[in-house]
Amino acid sequence: MQYLKNYIDGDYIDPIENDWLDNYNPSNGEVYSKIAKSKKADVENAYRAAAKAFPEWSNTTIDERSKILIRIADLIEQNLDTLAAAESKDNGKPLSLAKAVDIPRASSNFRFFGNAITQFASEAHESVGMNTMNYTLRQPIGVVGCISPWNLPLYLFTWKIAPAIAAGNCVVAKPSEVTPLTAFLLGEILTQAGLPKGVLNIVHGTGPETGQAIVEHPQIKAISFTGGTATGAHIARTAAPMFKKLSLELGGKNPNLIFADCDYDKMLSVTLKSSFANQGQICLCGSRIYIEASIFEKFKKDFVAKVSELKVGNPKDAKTNIGALVSKSHLEKVESYIKIAQEEGGVILFGGNRVEVKNLENGYYLQPTIIEIKDNNCRVNQEEIFGPVVTLMPFETEAEALAMANDVKYGLSATLWTNNLNRTMRLSKKLEAGIVWVNTWLNRDLRTPFGGVKESGVGREGGFEALKFFTEAKNVCITYEN
Numbered sequence: 001m002q003y004l005k006n007y008i009d010g011d012y013i014d015p016i017e018n019d020w021l022d023n024y025n026p027s028n029g030e031v032y033s034k035i036a037k038s039k040k041a042d043v044e045n046a047y048r049a050a051a052k053a054f055p056e057w058s059n060t061t062i063d064e065r066s067k068i069l070i071r072i073a074d075l076i077e078q079n080l081d082t083l084a085a086a087e088s089k090d091n092g093k094p095l096s097l098a099k100a101v102d103i104p105r106a107s108s109n110f111r112f113f114g115n116a117i118t119q120f121a122s123e124a125h126e127s128v129g130m131n132t133m134n135y136t137l138r139q140p141i142g143v144v145g146c147i148s149p150w151n152l153p154l155y156l157f158t159w160k161i162a163p164a165i166a167a168g169n170c171v172v173a174k175p176s177e178v179t180p181l182t183a184f185l186l187g188e189i190l191t192q193a194g195l196p197k198g199v200l201n202i203v204h205g206t207g208p209e210t211g212q213a214i215v216e217h218p219q220i221k222a223i224s225f226t227g228g229t230a231t232g233a234h235i236a237r238t239a240a241p242m243f244k245k246l247s248l249e250l251g252g253k254n255p256n257l258i259f260a261d262c263d264y265d266k267m268l269s270v271t272l273k274s275s276f277a278n279q280g281q282i283c284l285c286g287s288r289i290y291i292e293a294s295i296f297e298k299f300k301k302d303f304v305a306k307v308s309e310l311k312v313g314n315p316k317d318a319k320t321n322i323g324a325l326v327s328k329s330h331l332e333k334v335e336s337y338i339k340i341a342q343e344e345g346g347v348i349l350f351g352g353n354r355v356e357v358k359n360l361e362n363g364y365y366l367q368p369t370i371i372e373i374k375d376n377n378c379r380v381n382q383e384e385i386f387g388p389v390v391t392l393m394p395f396e397t398e399a400e401a402l403a404m405a406n407d408v409k410y411g412l413s414a415t416l417w418t419n420n421l422n423r424t425m426r427l428s429k430k431l432e433a434g435i436v437w438v439n440t441w442l443n444r445d446l447r448t449p450f451g452g453v454k455e456s457g458v459g460r461e462g463g464f465e466a467l468k469f470f471t472e473a474k475n476v477c478i479t480y481e482n
């Protein structure tokens with residue numbers, strides 16, 4: 001049995017109370033490793049290591065910091081096979097996806113911020129006629145906390161850590177207890193890359209215990225969190241009275257608006273991905289699909305035909321399109337929504353059932369599921385399911401489509417399929433979302449701002465937005481004599 005220890009002050013160490021959690025392999029339902037169940041005292045140790053490392057790290061030259069981040073990126077790339085296999089085993093996602101997306105992106109996160117920090121400059125404002133010069137210092141905050149979820153484990157963990165350390169902070173980070181393996185393996189890479197001890201400390205454990213201890217820690221001055229909206233609200237309640245800086249990337253219930261004038265074939269193949277990639281467990285998946293009435297029946301037929309070809313199976317199998325859901329409890333949650341959909345009058349056009357995979361009978365497999373709904377406000381169309389389940393609904397006019405798209409508490413992303421430029425311009429402005437994709441999906445340039453509106457969160461990650469979040473701006477105002 002493998003023991004996933006904490007990585008504190010450059011070393012792997014046991015949790016102080018020697019308490020461990022079970023870690024499951026979703027593809028077969030078996031416990032295959034134990035995770036440190038860290039307590040407040042472990043978080044305190046991680047904090048102390050980070051605080052001790054901060055004076056030197058924050059004074060390390062940009063060039064040196066950049067080199068270390070790029071070395072980490074290179075090492076992630078060199079360990080692609082091992083890390084991808086670990087991610088797939090821990091999360092249930094197809095190995096091919098972990099290899100093509102998760103691990104390369106984790107590497108890009110370090111490479112991108114290793115380069116970005118060399119271009120991050122502050123502003124100067126000359127108060128002309130007043131013999132005054134202002135400049136803005138952007139100083140690292142100190143010790144910051146990064147808490148990440150299970151759907152894109154190393155990808156989202158590194159998306160927070162890389163800008164935090166690039167900007168000169170030291171970090172106490174917690175990956176999801178559901179998928180801790182790649183974060184655990186990252187420790188070794190950090191050591192090999194020569195990241196000074198204590199700059200990045202990784203503590204494992206549950207949200208209410210370990211995560212809460214990070215959020216509550218009086219000296220951890222900023223929290224970057226990605227996860228569920230209810231957890232985000234709880235974190236905000238804890239952190240707000242302590243005046244911490246907060247970046248919250250929360251849930252989504254993203255609309256796809258499909259107009260008859262779109263490039264139909266491209267739309268169909270991308271919609272297949274935006275619906276079911278990573279078993280539908282991406283906060284950016286387009287789980288509400290609205291189709292212009294004139295092509296609704298055609299879309300329904302073609303989409304069901306395409307979805308029926310998707311292969312649910314062993315994540316290691318190269319032919320698998322859909323692997324296992326992340327956990328038994330998550331599978332049960334997603335299934336409960338399929339039941340709710342039926343009670344609400346939804347019609348299951350495809351899927352809805354568990355899949356038994358040969359030799360992996362205890363794995364958490366579910367068919368990709370398409371539900372036709374009549375009421376935009378039904379629960380299955382309003383609440384985040386976060387699984388391989390989408391709803392279909394026709395619309396008659398652009399105004400109706402827009403109203404339905406915005407009539408939800410979330411506002412992370414929206415996807416628009418049309419070749420009409422005027423419509424594109426109008427709707428892009430009016431859609432309530434942090435990201436609007438037009439004739440594409442999950443097309444990411446890491447320089448762009450990333451985040452949501454409404455209950456999808458506050459703050460933006462990506463590019464200079466992330467470096468701004470992880471620094472405090474200080475205005476220095478100097479007057480001089482003529």
Ligand code: TXE
Nearest residue numbers: 148149175176206207208211212227228231250251283386
């Ligand atoms: O996430 P949690 P869960 C959504 C999705 C899913 C639901 C719940 O709908 O079904 O959230 O998933 C840590 N203080 N998303 O329960 O609990 C936790 O340990 C500090 C969307 O798995 O939000 C983990 O590291 N930390 C999402 C992280 O928060 C706490 C991705 C996320 O876990 C904590 C995942 C606390 N009190 C789920 N409680 C997205 N937006 O991508 C928990 N955590």
